[in-house]
Amino acid sequence: KQEVTQIPAALSVPEGENLVLNCSFTDSAIYNLQWFRQDPGKGLTSLLLIQSSQREQTSGRLNASLDKSSGRSTLYIAASQPGDSATYLCAVSPIKAAGNKLTFGGGTRVLVKP
Amino acid sequence: DTAVSQTPKYLVTQMGNDKSIKCEQNLGHDTMYWYKQDSKKFLKIMFSYNNKELIINETVPNRFSPKSPDKAHLNLHINSLELGDSAVYFCASSPRPDRPRELFFGSGTQLSVL
Numbered sequence: 001k002q003e004v005t006q007i008p009a010a011l012s013v014p015e016g017e018n019l020v021l022n023c024s025f026t027d028s029a030i031y032n033l034q035w036f037r038q039d040p041g042k043g044l045t046s047l048l049l050i051q052s053s054q055r056e057q058t059s060g061r062l063n064a065s066l067d068k069s070s071g072r073s074t075l076y077i078a079a080s081q082p083g084d085s086a087t088y089l090c091a092v093s094p095i096k097a098a099g100n101k102l103t104f105g106g107g108t109r110v111l112v113k114p
Numbered sequence: 115d116t117a118v119s120q121t122p123k124y125l126v127t128q129m130g131n132d133k134s135i136k137c138e139q140n141l142g143h144d145t146m147y148w149y150k151q152d153s154k155k156f157l158k159i160m161f162s163y164n165n166k167e168l169i170i171n172e173t174v175p176n177r178f179s180p181k182s183p184d185k186a187h188l189n190l191h192i193n194s195l196e197l198g199d200s201a202v203y204f205c206a207s208s209p210r211p212d213r214p215r216e217l218f219f220g221s222g223t224q225l226s227v228l
Contacts, residue, residue, distance in 0.1 A: 034216065034217070036219075041221075041222075041224075042221050042222070043118070043204060043219035043220050043221040043222055044157075044204070044206075044217075044219040045219070046216045046217060046218070049216055087155070089157070091157075101159055101162070101170055102157075102159065102217065104156060104157040104158070106154060106155055106156050107155050
């Protein structure tokens with residue numbers, strides 16, 4: 001059974017500092033890994049999707065790496081801003097499954113202080 | 115235009131009642147999902163429909179019954195509500211189920227059972 005863990009559970013940094021969020025998964029047989037952002041009282045927004053054959057994806061200040069063999073992904077957010085404050089969730093999709101059956105981690109709650 | 119919309123946003127009800135949550139997507143996606151986010155913020159899949167056909171049915175009490183009148187709608191009906199049903203329920207959609215792509219989430223329905 002796939003388990004996804006995110007460490008730390010919460011993170012507080014001053015504005016301008018780089019953020020490093022970690023995600024680990026127990027079963028390396030994944031199809032892809034996604035990073036989501038969740039704001040309080042709102043739904044999830046997909047930030048980056050990394051296919052299992054890829055090592056990283058970049059979008060603006062965000063960069064996500066994937067090491068499938070070791071079951072790890074890291075989300076880097078450069079030069080953090082107060083608007084980056086949110087909960088960040090990672091989720092993996094299995095190779096053999098009917099449907100988009102994601103397994104989510106518990107999230108990292110990020111606070112960027114001005 | 116909201117891509118995935120669900121109503122109501124908040125639902126407060128008594129134990130034993132029956133309630134429904136509605137979801138609609140205007141993205142032209144074939145696949146829709148219901149996820150449950152518990153108090154510890156873990157998101158878990160409940161159901162998935164592809165073109166009105168059920169393709170994922172996790173271990174969910176049969177008090178929960180999804181209904182998909184067409185591929186743009188997936189409603190969730192809950193009978194005999196219990197305290198443990200209190201959670202945030204998210205609807206989501208994706209283009210296809212067999213090749214997992216990005217998920218698009220609704221903003222959630224916060225259900226409180228008193």
